[in-house]
Ligand SMILES: O=C(O)[C@H](O)[C@@H](O)[C@H](O)[C@H](O)CO
């Protein structure tokens with residue numbers, strides 16, 4: 255089959271998600287010469303307009319190519335785009351198209367992606383909750399919502415307890431963070447995992463102090479304790495903290511991943527299928543991590559197509575730790591878009607066996623919610639935090 259048409263869609267509705275980026279989705283629809291349709295997804299955040307136009311540009315490199323040559327197609331774009339390893343927009347556009355191609359190959363063969371990748375290692379993918387603490391500010395807010403998460407059957411949850419602190423955190427901030435984490439630990443008991451999100455915003459000295467304060471609550475990992483590209487910061491953090499480091503959501507290539515793995519700067523890798531290079535690169539990155547004795551917890555914060563394809567890949571790799579999950583905190587339309595094909599039950603998702611990405615995309619919702627890409631307003635609370643949490647109490 256040949257790639258005949260590639261169409262990006264920006265989907266949005268008035269119903270708010272758990273954060274600004276959670277209210278939007280960028281979907282890519284690929285149509286083949288035989289009239290088959292496959293779907294992929296790209297990253298929105300503050301980049302909706304540039305990503306939308308990157309998809310239009312990157313598409314030019316894919317049109318007319320054979321759908322089934324997914325690996326070669328990725329490399330062809332790598333060859334064309336001199337800046338791919340430096341461009342998040344190009345990387346997420348390529349990733350979205352790659353996902354749609356895997357979806358198409360699966361549909362053509364009548365097989366879910368997990369069968370194309372060696373078969374299921376597990377029938378259910380364990381997940382951790384995120385997005386559950388919208389508007390939580392006080393320790394009591396966090397404790398109350400954390401209990402609800404456990405009530406829903408989750409055995410692991412992630413949150414950012416650092417409020418409005420950025421780069422440097424003072425004693426006041428350290429205390430507030432500790433009180434929030436303590437409240438969650440007490441609310442969920444000893445055996446539910448808590449994962450601490452730093453959103454890559456601290457310098458190493460601050461992150462190390464944070465680790466000393468939070469260690470006693472036994473977090474499963476500290477995510478992006480320092481800025482993504484701060485290699486010296488990661489080195490210093492690894493020397494002075496006892497927490498496991500998770501990172502990887504901003505990686506855009508296999509070779510960039512190697513930088514962090516080779517030096518032992520990361521304990522749990524969090525590649526994101528929608529910007530690392532789709533299924534094609536994500537599965538290599540997972541194997542690379544396996545060779546370094548590093549577990550994988552795919553970053554999965556955007557929409558229901560990303561979620562579906564991440565479940566497929568998470569089901570086949572031996573070194574999966576957990577898959578991130580916003581599903582129960584999505585705006586309803588994101589679940590409707592995939593006909594609620596990936597429900598979370600008792601903290602895990604049954605791996606769907608439908609062909610391709612494993613879910614059926616509801617075209618009616620695509621048509622109803624599609625909008626023109628517009629530049630987003632920039633407000634004081636950064637787009638990357640869960641809404642209403644950029645506050646002290
Ligand atoms: O680990 C995560 O889920 C991420 O850090 C999100 O919380 C980001 O805010 C989002 O990916 C927007 O960039």
Ligand SMILES: [Mg+2]
Nearest residue numbers: 451453477503
């Ligand atoms: Mg994160």
